[in-house]
Amino acid sequence: MTQPSDRDVGPSGHSTEPVINRQRSLRLSVWDGAFHAAMVGMGESFFQAFAVFLQATNTQLGLLWSLPQSLGAISQLWAARLLRTFGSRKRHTVMFAFLQALTHLAMAVAIFFGGYSVNWLILWVVGYFVLGNLCAPAWTSWMGDLVDEKERGTYFGRRNAVVGITAFLAMMLAGTVLERAGLWFGSHYIGFALLLVLATIAKIVSVSLLSRQDEPALVLDPAKQFTFMEFLRQAHQNNFGRFVLFMGAMSFSVFVSAPFFVPYMLKSLGMSYIVFTVISAFTLLAKYAVMPFWGEAADRFGTRRTMV
Incomplete structure (x- = not known):
């Protein structure tokens, strides 16, 4: 049986809000996530491999990992202001997700025009992460209203399983293309460009599915609005603040060495693209x-008990 749609009804008995079909939207979100994962599997997962191919220095490899993610995280401080400008989480998310797709296309076009450098790669990857992070708060709020609070763990667990399988298959395809690029195209440059074009197509399909999902009305509670500095001052006094500090510490410990795993596998260990891909893909699949x-x-048990 289809779950009843949600709507607000005015005093006259007529609907004052568009019909919200949650079940349809949640199904579309699974497919949206799958195509987004295909983009990640063929694009983002090979940014560092492309940098190694371009003979990036250790400093450039560190910047390629840290600078885009740092600036992407900082950009979220302006996400709420931009959301108020758009007036809709859906419009906000769709716009920046589409622009994110175009960063792959820009990288591919740059390869075909030649003269590609690691510094240009870093610049485009910064754009990719900034645009993606600008989507994140609005999309998270949007999905939070679509998914029942008691079913979020189950829904996102199953959604992420589909996402993981798709990312695995996309990575295996990408690794095969890179492994055979020299034979098929006579140049690994063409192999990387092809992956970026495929990643662009996958993300555009994802954006199309995203645009078909319904958006519940956004209700802003002024009592819950605060500045970044206010959050920092009170972070140690509430559960969410302590959780953010915990995640920040964990991310810091991981990112100390994370930028150098890919060059270690490709350069120091001399792995082929297909071996590198298999190891990376199965790690992702297991997660x-x-x-x-x-x-x-x-x-069933709560998120805190599960994490501990």
């Missing part, structure tokens, strides 16, 4: 394969 289990555990 997503257990997410349905952890999602159900979070719904």
